[in-house]
Structures are given as structure tokens and as C-alpha cells.
Amino acid sequence: MVWVYKYDENFVWQPGEEIEVDVENGEQIPESYTKTQPPNGLYLHKYDPVKDEWFESATQEYIDSFQPDSLPPDDVTLLKKHVALLTLQLSQMQKGGAS
Secondary structure, rough: EEEEEOOOOOOOOOOOOOOOEEEOOOOOOOOOEEEEOOOOOOOOOOOOOOOEEEEOOHHHHHHHHOOOOOOOOOOOHHHHHHHHHHHHHHHHHHOOOOO
């Protein structure tokens, strides 16, 4: 028995559609299935039947949409910036104004 992996008419992997095929007893692998397992780490798996391999077909924009938004600065960072700005302003006042 071997696991086979389904892809659609555009050769895109159909997760959850895997089946076992008893090739040892002559059972044929159905059309639109392959024995080649899709690798981990791809966002949109696409199968190349000529090369018998899966590749990434997602655009960079699609991949970026899964990345978390950057976190806003934490309170300590904001306070450090504020203190630095106040220190600069104080220094300029002591010198007789902004230069």
C-alpha cells in the first residue's frame, strides 16, 4: 500500500484527499494523483508531472499576507524615545535655543 496525493485540473494539491492504493496487488494509481508527497514549507503546492515534483506557486504578496503585522513599539521603547527628545530639547534650551 502506498499513499497517493491528489491535485486538481490546475495541478494544485488538494489537502485531505490523500488515499491509499494497493499497488503491490495491481491496483492502479488514479488519474490526478501522484505518489510524490508534497513537501512541508510551501504555501500553495503545485505539481509538475513532467518533473514529478511539487513547487511553490504562491505569489510573494500571497505569502506576505500570512505574515503577522509588526507589533507597535512597547512602552519602554516609547519612553526611551520621549526621554531622548526631552533631553535634546533641554540641551538646546541650555545653549540658548535651537541651532
